[in-house]
Amino acid sequence: MAELATQPETLERLLRNWFPTAEQMSISAHAVNHFYGEGDARKQVLFDNRLDVRAGEIVIMTGPSGSGKTTLLTLLGTLRRVQEGSLKVLGTELNGLEQRLVIALRKQIGFIFQAHNLFESLTATQNVRMATELLGLPATEAEPRIEAILRRLGLGQRLHYKPKSLSGGQKQRVAIARGIVHQPRLILADEPTAALDAESGREVVTMFKELAERDGCTIIIVTHDNRILDVADRIVNMVDGRIKSNVLVQKTALLCQILQQYPLFRELTPAVLASVADKMSLQRFSPGSEIVRQGEPGTDFYVIAQGEVEVRTSGKFLTRLDAGSYFGEVSLLTEQPRNATVQAVGEVACFSLAKEDFQAVVATSGSFEQQLRQALFERQ
Amino acid sequence: MTVASVPLAWKNLTHDPRKLALALAGVAFAVLLMFQQRGFNHALFDSTVELVRRLDADLLVFNRARFALTSELRFPREILERLASEPGVASVQPLYLENKLASAHRAGFPARPIRVLGFELSALPFRDAAGEVPASLATLQRPDTALLDRLSKSYYGFDLESAQQGTEQAVELAGRQLQIAGLFSLGCDFAHEGNLVMSSENFARYFRYRGLDPLAVVDLGLVKLTSGVDREEVLAKLRAKLPSSVELMKREEFEQREIGFWARSTPIGVIFAIGAGIGFAVGVIICYQILATDIADHYREFATLIAMGYGKKYFFQLVLQQAWLLAILGYLPGLVLSWMLFQLNSSWTGLLMNLTWERALTILVLTLVMCSLSGLLAIRKLLAADPASLF
Numbered sequence: 041m042a043e044l045a046t047q048p049e050t051l052e053r054l055l056r057n058w059f060p061t062a063e064q065m066s067i068s069a070h071a072v073n074h075f076y077g078e079g080d081a082r083k084q085v086l087f088d089n090r091l092d093v094r095a096g097e098i099v100i101m102t103g104p105s106g107s108g109k110t111t112l113l114t115l116l117g118t119l120r121r122v123q124e125g126s127l128k129v130l131g132t133e134l135n136g137l138e139q140r141l142v143i144a145l146r147k148q149i150g151f152i153f154q155a156h157n158l159f160e161s162l163t164a165t166q167n168v169r170m171a172t173e174l175l176g177l178p179a180t181e182a183e184p185r186i187e188a189i190l191r192r193l194g195l196g197q198r199l200h201y202k203p204k205s206l207s208g209g210q211k212q213r214v215a216i217a218r219g220i221v222h223q224p225r226l227i228l229a230d231e232p233t234a235a236l237d238a239e240s241g242r243e244v245v246t247m248f249k250e251l252a253e254r255d256g257c258t259i260i261i262v263t264h265d266n267r268i269l270d271v272a273d274r275i276v277n278m279v280d281g282r283i284k285s286n287v288l289v290q291k292t293a294l295l296c297q298i299l300q301q302y303p304l305f306r307e308l309t310p311a312v313l314a315s316v317a318d319k320m321s322l323q324r325f326s327p328g329s330e331i332v333r334q335g336e337p338g339t340d341f342y343v344i345a346q347g348e349v350e351v352r353t354s355g356k357f358l359t360r361l362d363a364g365s366y367f368g369e370v371s372l373l374t375e376q377p378r379n380a381t382v383q384a385v386g387e388v389a390c391f392s393l394a395k396e397d398f399q400a401v402v403a404t405s406g407s408f409e410q411q412l413r414q415a416l417f418e419r420q
Numbered sequence: 421m422t423v424a425s426v427p428l429a430w431k432n433l434t435h436d437p438r439k440l441a442l443a444l445a446g447v448a449f450a451v452l453l454m455f456q457q458r459g460f461n462h463a464l465f466d467s468t469v470e471l472v473r474r475l476d477a478d479l480l481v482f483n484r485a486r487f488a489l490t491s492e493l494r495f496p497r498e499i500l501e502r503l504a505s506e507p508g509v510a511s512v513q514p515l516y517l518e519n520k521l522a523s524a525h526r527a528g529f530p531a532r533p534i535r536v537l538g539f540e541l542s543a544l545p546f547r548d549a550a551g552e553v554p555a556s557l558a559t560l561q562r563p564d565t566a567l568l569d570r571l572s573k574s575y576y577g578f579d580l581e582s583a584q585q586g587t588e589q590a591v592e593l594a595g596r597q598l599q600i601a602g603l604f605s606l607g608c609d610f611a612h613e614g615n616l617v618m619s620s621e622n623f624a625r626y627f628r629y630r631g632l633d634p635l636a637v638v639d640l641g642l643v644k645l646t647s648g649v650d651r652e653e654v655l656a657k658l659r660a661k662l663p664s665s666v667e668l669m670k671r672e673e674f675e676q677r678e679i680g681f682w683a684r685s686t687p688i689g690v691i692f693a694i695g696a697g698i699g700f701a702v703g704v705i706i707c708y709q710i711l712a713t714d715i716a717d718h719y720r721e722f723a724t725l726i727a728m729g730y731g732k733k734y735f736f737q738l739v740l741q742q743a744w745l746l747a748i749l750g751y752l753p754g755l756v757l758s759w760m761l762f763q764l765n766s767s768w769t770g771l772l773m774n775l776t777w778e779r780a781l782t783i784l785v786l787t788l789v790m791c792s793l794s795g796l797l798a799i800r801k802l803l804a805a806d807p808a809s810l811f
Contacts, residue, residue: 110811119808121726146729150577153810157724159428161435166426173426176728230811 043400047056051345054294055389057273059096064227065128067093067116067259073113074281085111087281089125095225098248098271099393100263103278108287109262114276117149117228118142130225147174149378150224154231156215158203164190164214165199171222175340189217192247194240202283208235216244220251227251233268245296292317295391302343302364307407319397325384331367332382338371346389353380360363360385369412372398426693427742430716440749443710446755447750450703450790454696455758455775455780456765461692462779465679467609470772471537472675473604475515478547479655481641483666488681490519490611494637496665497762503643506661508654510646513545514638516623518630521610524598525590527590529577535612536566536593538623545642559586560619565601566593571770572614590750594626608689608770643668661694700790707746707794715802720810727807735802743795747787755780 049089056064062313072328073088076168093099099271101109114120115134122135126163130146150171158167165186172182192215203211212235220227245268251257252273261268269275277285283373295317299305305313322345325331329340329351351367358380361367370393371378392399402409434440468489471479472480481500486493497514504512516538525531539545542798556751559565568583579589583600593616606615618626624634631637645654651670659668669677684690713720762773 075796113811114808117727117807117811119806119811143729143731146727149729149809151724151727151810153724155720155810157430157720157810158719159718161431162426162428166431169426170428171728179425228811 042291047403047417050297051389054291055292055320055324055346057097057288057291059324062087063405064095065092065177066097066130067091067260068126068128069127072112072115072122072127074115074120074123075109078237081251083384085173085281086115086383089281091276091283091286093258093274093367095258096252097273098252098259098261098273099262099276100269101137101278102262102275108277108281109278111281113228113230113260113262118145121338124396126349147222150219150222150230151214151398152219152227152232154234156203156211158211158214158218160203163200163202163218164195164206164210166220167203167214168218171218175222186217186221189221190214192219209237209240212236212246213240220247221267223251223255227257229259229261229263230277231263231265232261233263233265234360236268241265241267269356280368282321295320298345299343299391302366304343307411308405309363312405312408315394316397316401319401320391320393323390323392325388325390327386327388328383330381331384331388331390332378332380334379334381335377337377338368339374339395340368341395341398342366342368342382342393346390348384348385349388350385351380351382369398369415373402373412373416390403429738429745432718433742433745437585437590442755443746444750446514446706446710447703447787447791448754450699450706451751451754451783451787452757452761453699453702455754455785456679456698457692457695458779458783459762459765459775461689461696463765463773464610464692465682465767465784466774467607468611468682468774469675469678470607470609472671472678474547474643475640475671476547476644477513477642477671478651479643479647479658479668480671481512481643481662481666481668482639482674484665486639487685488588488783489517489678492517492520492639494639497636497638499662499666500638500643502661503641503658506511506654506658508645508649508661509658510644511543512644513540513543513642514620514635515640515642516620516627516635517626517639518623519628521627522594522616524614525592526577529575529794531592532613532619534576534593534614534616536623536626537617538618538620541619548618557617559601560617560622562599562802564597564622564625565599566616566618566622567602568600569603569606569615569617570603571605571607573608573770576614578614586600587809596626598626598706611769634667638745696786700786703787703790704794704797706726707743708797710746711742711794711798712801714742715739715798715805719805722802723805723807723810726805727810732803739795739799739802740792743791745789745793748784750791751784751787754782773779782797 062218069089069091072086072089073084074126075082075084077083103109111120115122116129118129118134125135127134128150130145132141155267168190169182172186172221175227187199192214195210198206198210203214206214206347212232216232219229234243236244248259249271252259272289273288274288276283292314297314299313299317305316334353344361346363346364348360349367350360354376367382402412451604470804471489483493483495492803493595500512500514503509518536522534524538541557557567560567567579570580572578578591580598580603583591584603586601590598591600604617606715608614622633627634645651655668655670662668726768759775762775765771766773
C-alpha cells in the first residue's frame, strides 16, 4: 500500500510532537506574568502564561487586540524584560539575562513586523543585507542567499529598487526576506501576510513551512489571516492576558492519517475519526513493561503505533501483536476485568483511548462497534 | 564588529538632496561664523605685527618697558650705535615711530592721528608686501615728503590717485605742509588707521617736540647680523653688553611678544574666542538638529536594527560617521564662502585677513569636534528607540 509507506515518517513526526525532549524545546514559558505601569497605575497584562513549543513548530497566536499576544511576542523576542516567571527561548533563560547575551540571542531570532520598517535610502538588496552583515558572512556567501530569497519572493526584477518604487506587498516581502535571510532559529512574525495577495501570501507560508521542517526553525505568527491557519502545528488563543486554548492541530491530523490505515478505523466517517483522534493520547512503554495486567479492571483501549507486544493468559503465551493491532477492548465492552496480560517486547508506542471516551465513540458509531464485535468474534 | 559594508550613514544622509542641502547650509554657516571670528582675531594680531614682519632685521632693540608697539616708550640712540661695532653685527638702523601727536589733516576732512614711520634712507630696512623694497622710497629725500599707505582708512580723505602720480594735494602733518610723493602698502590695525613713511631728516622736522635732537631717542633698533653667524650666540653676547633698561630680541620673538600682549593683556582675544565659541555652539545646535531629526525620521528602522541585534557600538559608529560626513561636506562650502568674505572684509576694513592652511585646518578640526559633540548628544535618542513598540 502506497499510503503505508508514508506511515513511519508521519508517526515519527507525531512522536516528536508528543514527546519533545528538553533540547528540542524552543520555547518554554512557565508562570509568566507581566505588568505595565507602576504604582497605582500598575496593570497586569499577562496572567500565568505557560507555553511549550518544540523546535520546528509553527505556532499561530490569535486573540482580540489587547489580549496580551503582542506582549508575549515581545517577551519571546527579548524586546522586553521578563518580570515574573521563567521564559526559556532557544535554551536560554530570559529572566535576568544580561544585555550582552540578549544581543547575542537576538541575532538568532528573525523579526517580521507588521510595518515593513525598511530604510528608504537603501535598495531591497541592501535592506536585506543589513541582516547578513550582522552575522559577518562573507559576501560570496551572503549575496547569492539574499538574491535567492528575494527571487523566491517574486522580487527578482526589483532587487535594486528602493522602497519608494515598491508596492506595499513588495515592501512587506523585502521585510520578510530580511527577517529570514540569516536563517534564524526562531521567527516572530506579526501579521506577515496582511499586506500580501493570496499568491505571495501562500509563497511566504510555504517558505515558513520549509524553514520549520528543514532547519527546525520555530515560527510564531500572530495573525488574523484565516488563509494561513492550515500551516499551524499549534494554535494558541489568548484572551485577557491568559492562554485560553493551546491546541496541537497537527497532532490530530497526523493521528487521523495513521488511524485511517488501520482496518478498525477505515470505515469511520472523517468526523468520527477526528473525534476519536482528538481524544486519543500517545503513550510510550519501555521493553518488558506490562501495558495491561490480567485481572485488573480495564481503563483504556490501545492501538499499537510502534513496536511489538506479547499477549499472555495466565502466563501462557497467546500471540504477538504489532503496529495497527489493538487490544484492551474486551474488558471495556464487557465491563469485566482484563482477561490477559500484554507486555511490551521492545520500545512500544500506543495510542490510547480512555474508557469513557471509548464507550462514547462506540455508542455514537454503529460501524465502529460492529467492527469491534466482528473482530472479537473472529478472534474467538 | 566591522564597519558595515552597507554605507547606511552616507545613504541616509544623501537620500534626500533637499534635506542634505539644508543640512550642509547649516553646517557651512557655523563654519563661516567660526572662520569670521577666528579671522578677525588673527587679523588683529597679523595687522599689529605686520610692520614687524616687514622689517628687514634679525634682531630688534627696544625699551624694556615698551609693553607694546603703541606704548611710545623709547631708548637713546647711542645704545643702538654702540652695537654697530660688535662682532657679528652687519649694520644697525633706528626706526622712529609717531602716532598720537602725528595729526594728518587733508583739507575738507577732519584731522586724525596717523602712524608715521621714520628711518634713514641710506639703508632701506623696509619690505613691501611682496618682499620688495618700494622703489618710491628714493623720492623721500626731498624735504617734507612722505609715502602714503594705500590701505589707510578712507576718512582721512587722501586722494590715492594723485598720491600715486605724486601730484600736489593739500595735506598737513602736525601743522606743517606735507607732500605725498607716492604709495606703499602696509595695512591698518586696531590702533592705527593709516601709515606714512618718511626719511629720518623729514621726521625730525615734523616732530621737533621729541627733544633737542628729535632723533636722539629711537623706537625700535634694527640689527642685521653678518651672514653665517650663530644668531643665538651673538644675541647672548650683545644682550650682555646692553643696559638693563633695554631689551634685545630676535624679530620673531618680538612678534610673538607683541601678539602675546594683545592676546593676554587685552580682552580682544577673549572677545573673539567668545565669538568663535558662539559659532561653535550654533554649529553644535544646528548639527544636533539635523542628526536628531534624521534619527526621529528613521525611528522605526533603527528600532528594527536594535531588535535584529545591532549593538551600541554600531550606532555610535553610524551617528559619528554621519556627523563627520556632515562636518566635511559642510566645511568645504564654508571654507569657500569664508575666503570670499575675508577678501571683502579686507577691502572694507583695511585689516589683514589671512587664510593660511594652518588656520583652515584648525577650523576643520573644530568643525569635526563640533559635529562629533552633536552626534554624541543625538545618539541618546537613537539608543532610546524601543523595539518593543514595533509589534
